[in-house]
Amino acid sequence: MRVPLERYGTLVPVVNARRADVRADAQRNRARVLDAAEVVLARDGLSASMREIAELAGVGVGTIYRQFPTKEALYQAIVQDRMRRLAERAGELAQAADAGEAFFEYFSTIVADSTVKKVLVDALAASGIDAKAGAPDIKGPIAALLARAQEAGAVRRDVGMEELLALLSAACLAAQHNNWGDDLRARTLAVVFDGLRPAGKARASG
């Protein structure tokens, strides 16, 4: 019931410095919570508990709820965070010299990187939440990557975004679910990539 002192100050932003401090704190907490949540979710999956996340983040559970009104909101935030980063990377690779290489590298990177993501998408899907809600558009950058690779003759022209995302999702899901090692991932993706290449294009063996 104790009202923060600041609330009773004059309307002039006298305490700017102090308030900024608070902001910094809040932001640092938000980041800490997100990091902790990723770790805990990767380890415990869907059943991760808010308490554990809070403990790992070194904050009280109440602090999490201040930033994320709901467990699901926390999950969404993580997913969106990931998506944003992926979109950024796609944007970077869109400048690459070798469009085919860029495309396949991006695909591999996402899969290698997806250990955590699945659980989250899973969670969101299970809750009937649209993971994309409010998220930065990731399809756009990927579509650009695909188009460039197709123009460069590195990817079949009859492959659409839908199949591509399906393959990507499948690989991510399995990589996380079955804990693909680097070797298995490479060999498995090799097959998929071969399937994506135009007939007659480079292939390891036969």
Added chain:
Amino acid sequence: MRVPLERYGTLVPVVNARRADVRADAQRNRARVLDAAEVVLARDGLSASMREIAELAGVGVGTIYRQFPTKEALYQAIVQDRMRRLAERAGELAQAADAGEAFFEYFSTIVADSTVKKVLVDALAASGIDAKAGAPDIKGPIAALLARAQEAGAVRRDVGMEELLALLSAACLAAQHNNWGDDLRARTLAVVFDGLRPAGKARASG
């Protein structure tokens, strides 16, 4: 007050012996529980509750526990059931004339059929249970199918069981997770199958 029996499956065993009559009830209930569990698990994933399964099956929770001492035991039973059916189908296809066709058809069938499986395997994995414990071997029949398809020149010789299972698992996971429709499944698997074929072999287009 109860879900009509007819809604689930059609396993009405005909038994004659008097004592077996009692069992008939139990067997029908067992089947109903398994069916209901698949449905609920597909819908709610890991967090499906025994109560809900019982309600959908039209039985009391106690009835489930009579057949399956534990929630995990129920999950395992479903997985094993699936595995058994898959192994059976693989055995059938091993006799097919066209080894390549048999192989790819089997792959497609499993994926089309995998709506539920993922959640279960998921569940088991999360519980640290070995899904294969006591289950009929499914790798054997699949390996046989693969070997025949390779001998027939329908599948690349440098693809091993590990990659194959990884691809299969990935497709199943994604099919279930993202709710692939028939069309998307066909197009996506087409890419994968192309990747599995020897270089120079039939390909739809480019």
Added chain:
Amino acid sequence: MRVPLERYGTLVPVVNARRADVRADAQRNRARVLDAAEVVLARDGLSASMREIAELAGVGVGTIYRQFPTKEALYQAIVQDRMRRLAERAGELAQAADAGEAFFEYFSTIVADSTVKKVLVDALAASGIDAKAGAPDIKGPIAALLARAQEAGAVRRDVGMEELLALLSAACLAAQHNNWGDDLRARTLAVVFDGLRPAGKARASG
């Protein structure tokens, strides 16, 4: 729903032999259930389950319920059975030559014998049931024993039935609860018996 055949016979007891058979069966079952219940109760205490009792007795649970409409009824039956036996024994000892010896022996016997009883009394008490309801009177025979011992000068005259039963109950409770061995029981009862004897009467030491 099948009505027993006998019910529709003529009123003449035509099927006497057969009915007697049934009776014998039922009686044997009743005895078996009582025995099993004592064993299980002694081992598992209040939380003994009907199923376990049934299994040990070698009958179905339904059979128990035919004889005893309720778990509590079963408990009561056991207690009453015990009480009856104790009353019988008291009656026998009432004829003994040495009234003092008879009294103390009876006391000891009951205590030594009480391993099981406590749990039952406990159970009944917990359920708010009067253990004595419908039971054969045990106070009468004991009072007789006490009176004779007092007349014989072996027990103080100022000890009443109430204290006596309190002491008896206490010893039984503790014997069962703390698992008194023969030795400890003897030494403990020696003190109590000394307290019951008239001043100046025989005492082990000082």
Added chain:
Amino acid sequence: MRVPLERYGTLVPVVNARRADVRADAQRNRARVLDAAEVVLARDGLSASMREIAELAGVGVGTIYRQFPTKEALYQAIVQDRMRRLAERAGELAQAADAGEAFFEYFSTIVADSTVKKVLVDALAASGIDAKAGAPDIKGPIAALLARAQEAGAVRRDVGMEELLALLSAACLAAQHNNWGDDLRARTLAVVFDGLRPAGKARASG
């Protein structure tokens, strides 16, 4: 909607530090839970339910589990609490002028006080838990009391701790079990105490 706080105990600790304020709530709740648990256990015995305890204490079940991770832990806490208080009282009486009086008074006090204890020890025993685990030693102080009383000639020298504890336990058990009133307790213990006194020592009558 809730049981008035005042109904149980009067443990309202006064703490000054700000952080300790939070604890004050927790401590009061802890005390309330312990009190309520004693009441419910005394009434319902082993089968007391956590929910009922929570309701009587006027808290949610979760609050109990915050303090006591397990039902058994709660039981243990109560037992240990009792034991500690008894040990303290024994320590006090060890200073008393009249060693014999102190000894017999202590015995009486424990019995009068034992309404709840039995059920608890019962519960713990049933769960295979060692009631003494981590509990303050109560045997030491009692042994001291006994030794002094024997030296003072108030208690027979051939009575050992084992018999003494057996008698004490028996009296407590019965007092709780059969709901001894003050009068009955006095008369019953009179007999026991007489048995504990050296031959020839004061005795009420004969």
Added chain:
DNA sequence: GATGAATGAGGGTTCATTCAT
């Protein structure tokens, strides 16, 4: 704003009792 104690619905599981066989 941060904390974590409190809450209580809900989860898995057991078991006294009923009832179809």
Added chain:
DNA sequence: TATGAATGAACCCTCATTCAT
């Protein structure tokens, strides 16, 4: 009549969420 499968209330316990501090 005996059997044991079925039932579902009740149990212990967890955890997302709220709220007093």
